[in-house]
Structure formats: structure tokens, C-alpha cells
Amino acid sequence: MIVKLNHLNGKSAGARAQVVVDTIYSLLEEGRLEHEQFARLQIELDWIQYKQNFREVVIASQGYTPRGEHLPVLDVLVDTRQVEPTTLRADMLKALARAGGPDRSQDAGDPDHVMLEEFRSLRHSIVWEFNKLYWGRLNLWQAATGKGYEEALPGGQSDGHQPESIADSVCDFWTLLRDLESQNQLPAEIFILELGVGTGTRCGIWLDKFLALDRIRETNYYPRLRVLLGDYSLATLDLSRPAVREHADLCSFMVLDAMNPLKTLSFLRHKILQVHSTNVYDNLPDEEVVRRDGRLYFVQVRSYIPRAEAERIAVVFGVKVEKLRASMHRILQGGFEDFGSVQQGVAFWQEIWKAIRLEERLVLLEDLPDFPFPEGLDASKLDDILQDAPADIRFHLSSGALESFMNTMPLLHPRGYLQVQDIFVTDISQYRLGFYGPGKLEGSLLNWVNGALLKGVAERAGYDVHFVPFRYRKGSKTSVLYTTRRE
């Protein structure tokens, strides 16, 4: 058995780890855990920093072949933040049974869980439909909670709005323009793209500062700016308009897919001088991969609601438990009125989202070349990148972020650059130190971005990627990714 003690918080960390080990041993001695299982068991103890997440106290992930045959790989994940010594044993037994222990088939389903879907990649899970709904109906969610989504962020506001950071960004960009002009290469139209607009505040401040600098230095670049504000939510774009009102003549608002800006903006291939995004990558569909004993396993998930929670929600909203799944789909299609009133529909949405958990299983990646890796990544590249990574590790594929990156870079002018403020795992071994999502933030879903993998992919596509810690707010977990051309 291997026990991994990831970052554990608080004075009780040692004691809680001990309780987990004691519990496992007692299960072994009682014959509730087989010796072979025990020998291959890997237990990870995490401290989940997101109070709202998809985990039970204990979850167990059994290994399977793609044909559903049982493999002797079993991971047990324990959230020490939630551990209660008195119930741990029962939680552990339940998790092991669910994972497909000796007397259960993998798809039997747990009577204590109300299933919302079948096993699939996290990327294709229904939880991303909820994420999409949140951004599409942000106004409804905010009206119900009485607070904007930025107030839910750890610092109470987005790092994207930090004035000093924006001022530095403006200076860097102005310097680039000056340099291009000195080489007689400054285009007549200067395109910049804000990918994911948020409230529009950052873009508004950026333009204010750029205009001021341009006037002081008398360079007259400002009128040549063409600012594209791109977001996949029309509602969000509308909310951002007031923030850039003063610069309306320069701005174009575009509905676009953050994972494929090139699809909408192909007419600007090789023309955009700066692309910026803040906290977009951490909100793009993602999935996880486990490397164990030299083999790769794909983490498949199945969303559910704990039956006790489902029964409670059913009573509150006057819906039968067996109809919850259908009611949830109506909400995802925007049918809030079906619950008597929009407010009641939104309340149902919020309760369901809060209750959703994920079961998981590990499926062996047998035939790597056929696995649908995101653009820019294939089995051989992944192998290369993982060459120096720890042997047993679970990490994000960050497939949405990778796709976005690969479909954004062709838009850049030869001297253009991409700047991304986000939460990055910058060294793959960091995955051995803690939990990096998925978590819930209000109605959205949050994953740290595997920056180490993104860097490896970028290098092979002709870009060096650099990460700089965000130095403008103490305690910020944000890093800034920026690209330089690889020669």
C-alpha cells in the first residue's frame, strides 16, 4: 500500500492521516479488503481547498480495461477536511464497495446515489452544461444570490482588474508598437483580443491607461486600435458594454468559443498583436489522466446526487425523486418557469448544483495513438513531456485550455503575444503536493491549468511559455503566462 500525504491543513492533519491508516488496516484484518487489493492500494490524502466541490469524504477509483474488465488498480482519495473519525470506516467501506469491489459489477450503480449520467470523460460530463448555464444566465444567478460573481473570488475581486498590473501591460504593449514602428512594420490597424470579457472592467481600464499614455507620448496609436471583446456568452458581452463605453468606437463585441477563437476570427490570422485572458482557461472543459506503474489511465466520471439530498430537494420543490433527472434537464434547457416561477426554477438549479458529486473510475489507455488527445498533443508528445515526471501521478490534461491555446496562437502577428492570467500548475510534480480541482465557484466549475503540459506542447508548436507569479496582490495564487516566439 502506498499512502500519499498531500498538503494537509491544520493541527489535526497527523491524527487524521493516522485514522485513515488504522481504518485501512482494520478492514484488511477483517477480510473486508483483499490482500492483493491492499498491496496495490494507493491512498491519497488531500485537503480540498474548495468548500464546494464534487467529492465525498472518501471516493475509490477502480481500474478497468476499455472493455470493462476489472484491473488490480485501486485508488482511494480521502478529503481530510471532511473526515469524521466516527464515520470514516463506514465511508471507506461504502467507497470500496461502490468502486467495484469483489461483489459488485462496475455499472451496478449505488442505491444511495441518484445518477445523472453514465460514466464518461469529465469533459463530456453534464457538469459542464451547468457551467455553461451559469455564464449564460449569470444575471439570474446573481439576482438570486444578491452578489456578483467576482465577490465570490478569494480576494473579493478579479486579479484582472489590478490597476498596476494593467498599467504594466499597457507599457509593454506600447513598447512593442514603438519597436514595430521603428522597423517600419507597424500595421495600419492594431488588433487586440480580450478572450473572455468578464465585466469588461479590465478592458475599460486598459484602454483608459493606453489612451493616457498615447497622449503623453504623442504617438497617436490609440485611434489605430481595433479591440475585439470575445466571449461565448452574449449575456456576459452585454454586461461588459458599459465598462468600455468611452472607447465604443474602437470596440467590437463577438460571440466566440474560447476553445476555438480561430473559427470566428480566421480573417485575422497572423494579425493580432495581443491576446489577453483572465481566468478563462481554468473554466474550460477538462479531464484527468493517471499514470500508474508506467501505464496511463483515463479518469471517467459519473455525476450523481446523494439520495438523502435528492429526497430533500424533491420535497422542497414538489418533484418526485425519479423525475429529478428530467427536471434537471429542463433547467439546463432554460425552462425555469416550469417550477412555478423563474425564482423557484433558479433556486432548484442552485440546489441541484450544490448537491452534485462525481463518482469515478480509471480506464486504461490501451491504444494511445487512437486516443482523442486535444490538438497539439498526442501520445508520443505526452510521453516525452512526462519523461521527467514522477512515476505515479494524477494530473489534468487541461484539454480545453490546450485547445484554446492551439487555436489562438495562429491569430498572432509574428511579433504578437498571448498573455493569460490564471491559476497554473507550473511544474507537473506539484500534482503530488495537493488538489487542483475540479471545484465549484458559485455556479461555475474550476480547475487549475496544467501549465507544465501546456508549456511542453507550446514548445513543440514554436512558442516558449513563461510563468510569472502575479505580484500585484499579496497571497494571490494567480500566475501570468506569456509567450515568446521560439527560434
Next chain:
Amino acid sequence: MTLPLLPTTIVGSYAMPGWLERLKTDYFARRISRHDLEEIYDSAVKAAVKDQETAGLDMVTDGEVRRDNTVDYFIERLPGVQIDRSSKKFYYDFYDSSVQGKIPMASLGLVQDYQFLRMFTERESKFCITGPHCLTKRIRNSYYPNEEALATDIARVMNMELKALVKAGARYIQIDEPYYSGFPEDIHWAVKVLNILVDEVDANIVVHICYGNRYGKPSWEGSYRYLFPAIMNAKVKGLTLEFARRGGEDLDLFKEFDTKFILGVGVIDVKTHEVETPEMVAEHIRRALKVLPPERIFTLPDCGCFHLPRDVAFAKLQALVQGTRIVRKELGK
């Protein structure tokens, strides 16, 4: 061999298969031997030639599949250039290289590549080399007083190599100078060096000038106007320029300046995986015909196909051939 009107060819490189990239990396990691790698290269060259022939090109190259990038294949053959062989992370990276003394005259050993190509095709063939201006930009100069002096000596060595290629039967030679566009201020001395390179080389020589294709992306933007009038002093038969991606605006330079050059018109955009239709290709050629007679035009992609997947590269070459045939038919040929 007589070429038809509007001959079709490629710029030099053909698609680099993913499996060959991995094997090159395996060689650097010492997992396969040099001997095995050479056999793999031979097979890859034959496959690249076959693809070009099947697509219908009139003039083929060896696909440059033996080369890691535009530069290193020549730098590691240039006498007197010191290379840090540990400086590559990926095979495609450039070596760190330097000159610390005068470059001696010695063969680069390119003739055997040409002879290998000739063994496996009946079509007209073209041999491509990277020019001294580009090579000079990638070598750290610790000896010569300036870049022009270094480039001049490189040109002298390569001139000897070009003569050897002609002696071996090469009739069409292309010199790649992708860095002209990045350093337009060099153009006057770059043309002088070019003339040293081609001095008394009895072949049809064209110069390929693009806006860069590193990692399948342009390195610079701008207009070919910087080439004129200096390039008119170049003692070469023609130029090959990129027009598909950038549009045909710069074709008007050939109306404005009375050159005698033949022009290789880039009619395939190699920086996108979208495959052109034959009609799109034909439209590019018709645009070129407004400024030059058909006898002075040949058609090819904007730049090398190195970064394209093989199926995409092949489909693009087929479109190139079909589009050119449409225009030949319109011209009654």
C-alpha cells in the same frame, strides 16, 4: 526533359511525417544508430518523391526530409563552423554555432543527396540549398569584421558545391533566403554575396524569398518592395515569392520594375491546413498573368510543406497541379 508551360514544383521540403520526427528524436537520444537513421531517410525520400510524382508535379525535390531545419544541415557541413551538439532540445531546434577563424574551402557533400534523388525519379528535379545570408544570421561570428565578410566566405565555399552539383547533372537549383525579409536593410550586400554564390554556376538558379515559415508561422510581415531595385542586380534566373497567404498586391512590383526574372508564384498557403480548390489556385495564377507572360511563370506553394500533415500536403499539391492545368487549358496549352 522539357517542362510544360507554367511548370509546377514545390519549394523544397515535403511534409515531415510524425513517425520520422520521433525517429530523429530517437537518434538524438541514441536509441537508434546513424546507419539505421540513414536507411530511414532513404525510404522517406523515396516516399516523398513518389508523392510529388503522384500529385502530378513537373519538377520534384528530395523533400528535404534529411534536414532538421533550414539551417543545421548546412551548418554542420560547413568547414570551420563549430557546433554545440548539446544545444538542441528538439531535433527541429537550431544548433548553437560559431566561427572563430577563416572558413576553409572544402566540400559540403551534398552531391550524393542529389544523386540519390536522381536514382529514384524520371521527372525533372530541383536541388535546394539555404543561402549564405540566412546561414550567416544563425552563426555567431567571432572572427569576421562583419556579417557581409562571413557571408562572402560561406558563398565561396557553397559556390564550389554548386559547381559540383552541376557537374553531377543538376540543372535546376534553388537558393533559399528566408531572412531577407527579416533584415531588409541587408539587401544590398546580400545581393552581392548572392552573386558570388552563383558565379559561373551553369544552371537555372532561382532564389526563394518568403516571410519565414518557422513552426509553420510567418516570422515577419511587410511588402516585397524592399527587394527593389537591389534584387534586379542578382545574377539569377528567377525568384520564387509567396503570394497565396499574403495576397497578390506585390505582383504589381513586376509591372513597376522591368525585371528579366522568371517568377515562381506561391499559390498554395502552407500556413493553414485548409486545402485550396483548383479554382482558387487558378485565380492566383490568372492574377500573376496580368503582370507577366506565362513563359515567365511557374507555380508552387508559398514555402516548404515541412509543417503540414502528409495528407494535407499531398491534397494541396494535387490542387496546385489541377489549378495550373485549368489555366494551361485557358491558354490553349
